[in-house]
Amino acid sequence: MSTETLTGLRDYLYSTLSPANMIWLGTQLMEYAQQQEAPLKRFTKEELNARLDQAEAEIAAGLGTPHEEMMREWEEELAREEQELLARQELEMAEAV
Numbered sequence: 001m002s003t004e005t006l007t008g009l010r011d012y013l014y015s016t017l018s019p020a021n022m023i024w025l026g027t028q029l030m031e032y033a034q035q036q037e038a039p040l041k042r043f044t045k046e047e048l049n050a051r052l053d054q055a056e057a058e059i060a061a062g063l064g065t066p067h068e069e070m071m072r073e074w075e076e077e078l079a080r081e082e083q084e085l086l087a088r089q090e091l092e093m094a095e096a097v
Contacts, residue, residue: 019092020085 017025043051058064
C-alpha cells in the first residue's frame with residue numbers, strides 16, 4: 001500500500017475509534033506483525049516428547065509453578081493492566097476537557 005493510502009486509513013481510524021479501541025487495534029496489529037516476522041518453529045515428534053519428558057521430570061522434582069498460583073498471578077496482572085488502561089483513559093478524558 002502507498003503511504004498516502006495508509007495515511008488516509010490512519011486518519012479515518014483516528015476519527016472513528018476511541019482511544020481504548022485504538023490501543024487494542026495497535027496491540028493486535030503488533031502481535032500479528034511479530035508472528036509474521038518470526039513464524040513458529042516446527043518440532044518433530046521426538047523433540048516434543050523430549051520436552052514433555054523434561055517438564056514431567058521438573059514437576060516430579062517439585063520445580064515450576066503450580067497451575068493455581070500461575071493463574072492467580074495472571075489474573076492479577078490482567079487486573080493491573082486493566083486498571084492502568086482505565087487510569088490512562090480517565091487522564092486523557094480529563095485533559096480533553
